[in-house]
Amino acid sequence: EIVLTQSPGTLSLSPGERATLSCRASQSVSSRYLAWYQQKPGQAPRVLIYGASSRAPGIPDRFSGSGSETDFTLTVSRLEPEDFAVYYCQQYGSSSWTFGQGTKVELK
Amino acid sequence: EVQLVESGGGLVQPGGSLSLSCAASGFTLSSYYMSWVRQSPGKGLEWVANINKDGSEKKYVDSVKGRFTVSRDNAKNSLFLQMSSLRVEDTALYYCARWSYGFDIWGQGTMVTVSS
Numbered sequence: 350e351i352v353l354t355q356s357p358g359t360l361s362l363s364p365g366e367r368a369t370l371s372c373r374a375s376q377s378v379s380s381r382y383l384a385w386y387q388q389k390p391g392q393a394p395r396v397l398i399y400g401a402s403s404r405a406p407g408i409p410d411r412f413s414g415s416g417s418e419t420d421f422t423l424t425v426s427r428l429e430p431e432d433f434a435v436y437y438c439q440q441y442g443s444s445s446w447t448f449g450q451g452t453k454v455e456l457k
Numbered sequence: 458e459v460q461l462v463e464s465g466g467g468l469v470q471p472g473g474s475l476s477l478s479c480a481a482s483g484f485t486l487s488s489y490y491m492s493w494v495r496q497s498p499g500k501g502l503e504w505v506a507n508i509n510k511d512g513s514e515k516k517y518v519d520s521v522k523g524r525f526t527v528s529r530d531n532a533k534n535s536l537f538l539q540m541s542s543l544r545v546e547d548t549a550l551y552y553c554a555r556w557s558y559g560f561d562i563w564g565q566g567t568m569v570t571v572s573s
Binding site: 384393394395398399405437439444445 | 492501502503504507516518519552558559560561563564565566
């Protein structure tokens with residue numbers, strides 16, 4: 350099983366600031382099969398990024414993904430008020446899919 | 458409107474069984490790989506099971522293998538999760554989710570509580 354470790358656990362930022370979230374895999378994620386999700390309280394998750402760097406339809410271009418093999422990053426270039434949420438990475442490159450434990454982006 | 462609606466959750470004793478359903482509407486279920494994902498209260502997301510388009514291939518997280526069974530009825534636009542030998546640690550909100558470019562459509566979830 351590929352273990353995904355996200356850091357930091359919590360990120361305290363202000364609107365307009367840049368958010369950089371990390372997702373590290375215990376082994377290489379084949380074909381960059383990594384996705385990022387946003388979840389707000391009481392809501393189901395929403396896919397932001399797939400294939401490590403492709404934005405899902407309707408996702409603003411302030412969200413970007415990068416990385417390969419074991420190190421991946423989600424960047425929010427300028428935080429909007431609606432971006433304060435929990436973010437999860439997920440790998441789908443192995444037969445057993447896994448999520449990271451999440452990073453909470455909170456208002457400073 | 459494209460949507461998934463789960464049902465069947467509830468309170469069950471340890472060792473008991475429960476069957477979850479997920480009704481799909483607004484799209485052709487048979488065109489998509491489908492999954493179940495769960496979230497324990499206040500915790501993160503955990504992938505539970507996948508099923509391919511025609512139901513011939515299924516995969517499970519190790520912790521539910523031999524206890525949970527995923528199935529689908531494309532003619533009825535429905536996805537199912539049969540759960541047996543339930544444990545306290547199976548307590549969670551269970552989501553069904555459509556796989557496309559990532560999990561692009563999620564239901565609202567159905568709560569399963571395993572407690573004596």
